[in-house]
Amino acid sequence: MAAGLAVIYLVPRLTTAIPSPLVTIVVMTALVWFMGWDVRTAGDMGALLDTLPIFLIPDIPSKATGFISGMAGCAMIGRSIINFKSGGRGRLLTFTASLALLIMVVGLGARVAIIPMAALVAIMITVSIGTFSWSSIGNLKTHPRS
Secondary structure (H helix, E strand, C coil): HHHHHHHHHHHHHHHCCHHHHHCCCCCCCHHHHHCCCCCCCCHHHCCCCCCCCCCCCCCCCCCHHHHHCCCCHHHHHHHHHHHHHHHCCCCCCHHCCCCHHHHHHHHHHHHCCCHHHHHHHHHHHHHHHHHHHHHHHHHHHCCCCC
């Protein structure tokens, strides 16, 4: 994971033509593959289906947060932050990212399954650091406790 964080923060010093999270995934996957390291991968976390999702209304799971005004924070905020910090500014950004994700999950599931979880965790740590309001720490003295 530390190597993934190093790649994420060092690649932009060399070039900004390729998003550093993408470089992290490729480099870490290649290292794990060629070195034969026994690490957890995305495929170890569960089955990656090779079909489109099924719409299950009215038979939905009891934790379907979209129907009780819940919000998909990781998908909405995380992807937006990664895209913005990687240089994405256009209107087709969300569509392109969603289409690429669909192609990867449905068409390239076997390839996605070998991505090490450490690379994905490094990306999520970077997203967390980028979305946290660091100035709020200084305001802790002035906020009332509940």
